Amino acid sequence: MRFQFRVRKMENSRVLFSILYWLCAFLFVVGPAEIKSAGITVENLFSSWIGREDVDFVNFHIKRLSFTAAVHSALPIGYFLGMTCVSDSAANISSLFNGSLEFGWQLYVCTSILLHIAVLTIIFYWSMDDWSNHPIVKDISLYVNHRGSEVARSSWRVRGNEISNEFRRIDKYATSYTGWSRLIVTENWIMMTALYKVRLVPQDKVTLAVMQSEEHDISPESNSMVQFLSLRIKPTVSPHLKPFYVRILSTEFKELKEAVMRSILTLPNISILQTVDEMFLKAFREHIHSNRSFSSLTPVEQCIGCMQNTAQIKLVKNCDSSSPCQTCACRPLWCIDCMGRWYASRQDRTRPETWLSGNAPCPMCRAKFCMLDISVLASN
């Protein structure tokens, strides 16, 4: 009995350690904004080697990518080393050297060491010849005039310093982070930084296009409606260069458009919702179409708001009896968009996240209604 109990306890501590380790590792690698703001990131932990982004942008990211790859690829080895400290675990250092380690663990340790060595080798290769093999330097080198190998070797530094100087200036524009990535526009450059990737391209050698849009009712950061745009950035210096993509908030699109010198192509099927009202109107339309419809017996009149569309909705109390909503006896008088704008105008401007669950008075009879009480006319 006692033996069984001890076995179970050992298993428990191993399982607990495994869950805790990989959960922490996962949060460390792709953690939410809270972890980032708490400073638990590679660039904060190794800041004395990596330096600061606002002091030397190019060097900072060259080192940040290298350190990130090195640290993240060491996480599997860290798990083994941690496991050797868990009491009675099969993993321990001495059995690793005398060959008595379980086959599963042997395989695991070999794979993780090989992975780490492979990554370190890549980083060593990057660092050779004054980092000239690093992906960031290769990006920059595309835009350096090669005049003899000696000039070319050092000239990426000149370009790099130009970029860092531009980044230091306060007139640069940076979008907010979506996940780990963000877009930065300086006087002459467009740059994207992400967890394992940084791309740079001069403003006059690029095409920009909005390829896709996606709406979410709720964003975890602000608790309100958001639209993300997927922006494709394609360097034009060579047809072989692959484009890169970055997600931006639609509310930042206007500022971005002003910051870049080039026009941004938008595919015709994409409507960019730049304001909270535009975003709300889209959500409003979707929501009321899922309500019960209303069959009107009388001929439908014109909307008295815009005098362009026909009236499209009727207020019918559909929500439950405990709500403060009242019965409206008005004829259908409004189109969907005019009613949406009226409804939005009666909400708390500072808290868009409450709009869909709020209520508004009927524009004519002042009877209170909520989102559930807006019925689309069945003939529409």
Ligand SMILES: [Zn+2]
């Ligand atoms: Zn109207």
Ligand SMILES: [Zn+2]
């Ligand atoms: Zn009414």
Ligand SMILES: [Zn+2]
């Ligand atoms: Zn109601």
